[in-house]
Each structure stands twice: as structure tokens, then as C-alpha cells.
Amino acid sequence: MSQGRNPTARPTLPGVAEGGCTAFDLLSTLIAVVAVDGTVRCANAALEDALGVSRKQILGAHLPDSFSHPDQLRSMLQAAGGFAALRFDALLSRPGRDSLPVHVLLTRTDRETVIVEMLPLEMQARQEREDRLTEQTRANREMFRNLAHEVKNPLGGIRGAAQLLDMELASPELQEYTRVIIHEADRLQSLVDKLLAPHRHPHTVSDVNIHEVCERVRTLILAEFPRGLTVVRDYDTSLPEFRGDREHLIQAVLNIARNACLALEERLASADARIVFRTRVARQTTIGRQRYRLALELRVIDNGPGVPEAIRDRIFYPLVSGREGGSGLGLTLAQTFVQQHFGTIEFESIPGCTDFRILIPLP
Template sequence: MKSHAEPNYDNFDLLATLVAVVSPQGQCLFVNSAFEDQIGLSRRSLLGSSLPQWFMLPRQLQETLAAVARNDYASGRFDAQLKRLPGVQPEALPVHVIVNQTDSTERIIVEMIEIEQQTRLDREERALDQAQANKELIRNLAHEIKNPLGGIRGAAQLLQMELQSKELTEYTQVIVQEADRLQALVDRLLAPHRKPHVVGDVNIHEVCERVRALILAEFPRGLAVQRDYDTSIPEFRGDREQLIQAVLNIAHNAAQALSQRIAEGGACIVLRTRVARQVTIGKTRYRLALELHIEDNGPGIPESIRDRIFYPLVSGREGGSGLGLTLAQTFVQQHQGTIECDSAPGQTLFKILIPLP
């Protein structure tokens, strides 16, 4: 008869990090779902196996486990490479390993944090801070422009009424038209901040189909917009029009970047939807999330602006306003989501993650 109840480790399944409970010799007594997903084997297959065998250099873990078991120190940390099943890419996963004692000398907790995941979380946090700073900058700048703009337009109209020469009135018309153009730009800058967040049930595939129809209507020849949908994705609460605008801004940028391939007849944009499990967005863990990819086979984003594409007024295209991706990021963040980009010549991939119920 056991003197202590068997510990329950179910809560470890809620963590984004990889967790294994092992004996001092490294035998797996428990692994969480994140560990299963990364290794590519079920929990049943992993229980009883040797955890060090899943490391490129097993000796470091073996020595740390032995030292923690002897109580040389309560916790040990090191960086390592975790093996994965052949065919699971990448086959070596860089992790930061934390080995901790428990209340039992027969059980040691080994936590493995993906180094890439930590980097991504840091990047997301910086992106959120930058987006907030961008919003304040845009709002202040737009208001500063808007106030004198009305005066300029009004003065030009009054001057136009006094002028007798048709040639001179053409100049005042230019002033009015350019003032109107700037007014439209200011309205676009302010729109995300003052538009109410309309919440309803959103079907992401209806959003994708609407965007697909709009893109194909503008680029009817030389461009294929392919679908790769997971139709099991549930509806979620959100603003359908905002999400259409966000996806459209990205897809439209892609189509414009594909101009040369469109002329050659080989341009392609792929709209892909998947369900991501156990996703961390910002500092919050979600059981399920929508993963939407917008991928194109264009020339890629210029390296000089690749790290700044979500900043306002940054554009890689002649005549571009540099607002499309800024607005897309704002709309996705209003859905507690995040947007990332990976670009190289021949392939640009935007990935949108939004929590699902």
C-alpha cells in the first residue's frame, strides 16, 4: 500500500513549455502534451523511456539529474538540443533546460523552454509596445494635420470665389483637391481608433472567400488565388469587416508585389487555414487558435524594410501609403491576435493567429 497518493500532473498539460517528470536516473514518469507534440510520440510511448536519450548530448542532463538528486543544488539550468522523430522538422530543437527538485527524492521535474518560442514571445511583446506607440503617434499626428487642413481648404474656396481668372481658379481647385486627399488619408489614420468594435459570429472562410473574390476581380488574369482550408474551424466572436480589411490589405499588397509574375502568368497567392493547439499569444495561453496563412510566390519584402513593415508610412512600393499593414496589425490585435511575417525571394508568408473558443 502506498503511503502517499500518486501525484496528479494534469495541470502541466496547460503549459506551453515542455515538461517531463523523471526519476533520478532519467526514466520518464510523466510528460505533458507540449512534450508529446514536439517529440512526435504519444505519452504512452514515452513513459518509461529514458529522457536523456532524447538529447543530442545526454551526459549533461544525466549529470544534472544526479547532482539535483544528491542535493548538490536545488535547480540546474543549461541550453541543449532536443532530438525529435525522423521527419519531424527541425529534427533538433534548441531548448533551455531547467531541472528542479520536487518534494520527493524519487521525482525530478525537467522543464524545457523552446529558445525560438522565447524569442518569438519577446518579439511579440516588442511588437505590441511598438503598435501602441504607433497608435499614439498616428492619432496625435492626424489631429495636428486635420486642424489646419480645414482652414487651408476653406481659404482656398473663399479665394476661388473672388478670382475672375479661370487659370487662377485651377490653382485653387488643386489646393482643394489635395486638401481633400490629405483629409481622406487622415480619416484612414484615425479610423481604427474611433470605429466601434462590432462583435458577431465570424466564419473565417467567408472572410477568405470575400477577399479572394475582391482580389480576382481586380486581377482577373495571370493570378491564381488558391484555397487550402480546414473546414472544421469553428466560428468565433469578432468584427467581420475588420478582419476582411486586414486580410485584404495583406493579400492586395501581395498581388501588387506579384506584378511581374502576373504579367508572366505564374503568380499565386495561397489562403490557408489551420487550427493551432496550445498557443501562447502575448503572455496568454490558449487551447485553440485560428492560424491563417497568406502566402505568395513574389520577389519578397526588401531586406531594408523587413523589420519595419508594420510601422506606419513604411512601404516597399512606389506610391504606397504604408498604412495597409499597420491597419491589418491593429485589427488583428483588436481580436487578441498577432500577425507575423517571414519573407525571402520567391516566398512571402504572413501568419495571423487569433484565439478560438
Template sequence: MAFGKPAAPARRFQPFDLLATLVAVVRADGRLLFANSALEDAMGTSRRTLEGSPFGACFLEPGVLATAIEGVRDNDFATLRYEAFLRRGAQEPLPVQVTLAQTDRKGEILIEMSPQEQQVRHDREERLLGLAQANKELIRNLAHEIKNPLGGIRGAAQLLQMEVQARDLIEYTQVIIHEADRLQTLVDRLLAPHRRPHVVGDVNIHEVIERVRSVLLAEFPHDLEIERDFDPSIPEFRGDREQLIQATLNIAHNAAQALAERREAGDAKITFRTRVVRKVILNKQWWRLALELHVIDNGPGVPDDIKDRIFYPLVSGRESGTGLGLTLAQTFVQQHHGVIECDSQPGRTDFKIVIPLP
């Protein structure tokens, strides 16, 4: 009987291991009773090593935690929240938002720590999701408002062309027809991701990348190096293969075009890197596993004036660009419950596609 008692708290707190946030349970004296697996990973220390020791020692300012524990223990606060830095051995301290609350047992205090960078990422994902929904409605409404008068303009130009005799006037009507057709193509591209059904099947992400790679090499056969850094353990998953090919191609093609100067210099490079990450939150949903696909180039980087708007429709860093490639890519990835993030500076731009795995 005595041998089984120490394991009881671990069993009782086991559901905390499913959380992506860092969770600790301490006694009223501040000594650690339980640490979840996310906290173990963040600190690089096993829970067996941590349990029973003063948890305040894990922070740069242990006195602040001691005061907070005392306030919650004495019912001065039902819940208390503050910002702190969590020690991580030889690594840089981790900035976290600390929340303390009592458990359902007297003398136990629950401490939840949310890494600040994780919170920032969640906020960014939420903004991107809201932006995508707003863009979707805007594009649909705008495209339909354009389509009807556009058809009338083209039809009127065709009728006018049949009536006029002067060659220069015919050329004017041809310009009207040509430009109306160009706008029609643009509108169709805007509406394409919302019209096409989501065709789900088994997807091998490396087959997707190989397809994109072959397209790039066909267009840039001599002056572009493409490196593959694959994790072969990534399983197949259910998704729309063609959408993922198009999303990856849009990103990679943008990168290849941004590498114009590097291609002339002979050192242009794009890297496709795949990895598996664990315990991620995407669009407010927790996933045990997720795929990370990085498309990395050594180009000049995304211009500073559009960094915050690159996923907006019709925003482009190139004069000849339509500004639809990244918007469509983000739409396709979000249809797979994922997200695209961008980290860019001169010499290295990394577009990261994150998609949950079953």
C-alpha cells in the same frame, strides 16, 4: 490498491498537460516519472514509452542533464537553466532552454523545456504588441496635430480663391485645396481603426476569404490565379467580420500588386490556406485552439531593407503605397487577440494571421 498506485503521479501532474511548454518530472536518478502531452507531441513518442527510462537519453548531451539533476538534487542550485538539444527521432533535434527545479516532494525534479523558436516568437509578438500600442498613440497624436492646421489651410485657400481673379492664381488655390483634402483623407485613414466601434458577431473565416477573393478577381480578372486550401473543420468564432475582411484584403491586395511581373509572365498565384493549431500562446495568453490563415504569394518577396519595419505606419515597398495597409491589418487582428507574422524570401511570401478560437 496496488493496481491504482502507478496512476497517481499522472493524476498529480495532470495540470502540466494544459501547458504549451514541454514538461518532464524525473526521479533523483534521472529516470522519467512523467511527461506532459506537449513533450509527447514534440518527441513523437507516448509518455508510456518514455516513463521509467533515463531522461538524459532524450538529449544530444545526456551528461549535461545528469550533472544538472545532481546539482539541483544536492541543493547546489535552487533553480538551474541551460540550453540543450532535444532528440526527436528522425527529425532534426529541437533547440530548447532547459530549466530544472525541485518539486514539493523530495526526490522529484521538475524539468521545463521551452523551444528556442517559440521563445523567439513570443519575444517578437511582445515587440509587435508594444509597437502597436506605440503606433496607436503616435498616430492619434500626430493626426490630431495635423487636422487643426489643415482645416485652417484649406479654409484660407477657399477664401483666397473667392478673392483672386487671375486664372493661374485660382489654379494655385485649387492645388492647395486638393492637397489639403488628400492629407485629410490620409489622416482619416490613420484614425479610422481607432474611431470605429468593434462590432462583434459570428464569423466564418472561409466566408471572409471568399469575399476577399471576389474583390481581387474583380480587379485582376485574367492574370491572377487564386488557390484555396481550406480546413473545413474550423468552427465559427466571435469577431468583427468587416475588420477581418479588411485585414485580409490589405494583405492579399499588397500581394497582388507585388505580383506585377508574375502577372505579366502569366504565373501569378496567391494561396489562401486555413488550419487549426493547438496549444498556442498569443500575447502572453495560452489558448487551446487557434486559427491560422496563410496568405501566400509567389512574388519577389519583401525588400530586405524594410523586412523588420513592414508593420510600421507609412512604410511601403511601393513608390505609390501609403504604408498603412499592413499597419491597419495588424491593428484589426490584434483587436481579436491575434497577431500577423511574415516569412518572406524571393519566390514565396507567407503572411500568417493567427487568431485564438473559443
């Protein structure tokens, strides 16, 4: 960034401290407060992180020079006084890194100052995806409750009638039909119970060590898949404990890990199946449009064939499964349990590497 024409100018906005924007530092959006000539008067921590330069280098510099097309921002700054806000898409240049596509919003605060907000388009897409997922979870919750009411009572009646009929029939061939009815009624009852599981049991909060959760899951999957599977532990032992529901988190991680094992069928047969549990601290992370200073990051990585392209956009929806005979509930329940901790689950998948990433805010 080149030096602007008024490097000694100082911000006058409330909450703006000398050399930085204390109030804006809490936001995930990249923010600069600039003079109408483009001189940066203050910048928040998110902009500092995105550019990869210190705040001292940003202050007093000429913001339009950080854009691929600086004249566009210059003209917008001059025009900002006549409009409540101006918006446009642009490329933010970053020293030694790829340009960052951003959606820019300009808001005039007074005759001399403009707030420039820059929302990375990839972040915008992620936030929209999280919003859709949160809304889908709410819809699922309501659907499951309605399902319980509409299905459980008649299902119990069907099963009871089949049992009574079974006792009256003398022919083993005819009894076979009633037993099919009883078996299918039990299967549907089990399915409804699984759908309702996260909404029926109370949320029990205690101190949780994420590595104890991982070790419990590791023991369970090695007991179920004793041959051909290697589980790698890559832990950051500095991670603090946090308040949460230990059993729900075990179930969430187990569902992800078990799905991975089932997808590793061919590699299990050739004894080169591999799952990695990796824990790290994520800093300045945005979850559900809220920025957190610290978050727990748990990755479950496998070397399987990858998530089928046809279901990637719907993988957390109930009853969606990439495996024949699968219930399609494992990831739905995992996402629900993690959202109960104000977190989220994301994933990336290519053949040979599927990476599920659990993020949970830390105090």
C-alpha cells in the same frame, strides 16, 4: 530514451495526474517532472508533441539520455538542490527528427523532485517578436491619437484659409497654387483618417464564417485585377464559425491579398500570377504567450518576388512600404484588426513564395 533506475516512482506534485501532468498540459513550455536521478515521473502534452513519442514511452525513462550532452543535465540535477533555479542551453534529441535547441530551466520542488522546463529557442524568439509587435501596436495607438490632435485642427485651418484665398484670387495661375494646398491638405486628412480607422469604429461582434470572408476578398481582388490572376481556394470546410468582427477581418485579409496583387505586377502581365487562400485548424498553438487547443489558420500565399529584405523586420510598422507610392498602412491595419481577435499575423518570404499566416483562437 533509455529506462531509468526508478520506473515505479510516482509524482507527488498537486495537479499531477497518473501518467501525465494535467496542470502542465495547459502550458506551451515543454515540461518534465523528474527524480534527482533523471527518471521522468510525468511529462506534459507539449513535451510529448515535441519528442514525437507517446507519454507512456516518456514516463519512467531517463531524461538526460534525451539530450545531446546527457552529463550536463545529470550534473545540473544533482546541483539543483543548492540553487533556486538553474538555466542552460542544450540540444534535445528527437527520434527520427532534427535535434531541438532549447533553453532549460531546473527548479527543485523538494528533496526528490525537480521540474525541468524546456523552452524551444525558436519559440522564445517568436514570443519576443510577438511581444515587440504588441508593444509597437500600443505605441502606434497612442501616437495616432496624439497625431489626430496635433495635425487635424491646423490642417483644417490651412485648408479653409486656402479656400478663402482661392475665392479672392482672379489669376488662374495663382489659383493653381491654392488648389495644390487644398489637394495636399485633403491627402494628409485622408492619411490621418486611415491611421485612426481601427480606433474610431466600434468592434462589432457576430458569428463569422472565415470562408465567407475569403470569398468576399476573392471577389474584390478579382474585380480590381481581372486579368492574369488565378485565385486558388484550399479550404478546410470543417472549420467552425467563431465570434468576431466580420468587416474588420475582411479588411485585414483584403489588405494582405491586395498587397500581394500589387507585388505580382510582372506575373500579372505574363498571366501567371497566383494567390492561394488556405484554411486549416491549428492545434496546440501558442499566440501571445498563451497556448490554445484550437486556432484558425488562414494562409495567403502568392508567387511574387518576395518581401524586400530591408523591411522584413519592420513590415508591420506604419508608413513602411516596399512599394513606391505605397502608404505603408495596409499591414499595420491588418495586424491591428487581427490582434483585436486575440490573434496574430506571421509571414515567411522567399522569391517566388510569400506566405502570410493569420492565427485566431477558436472556442
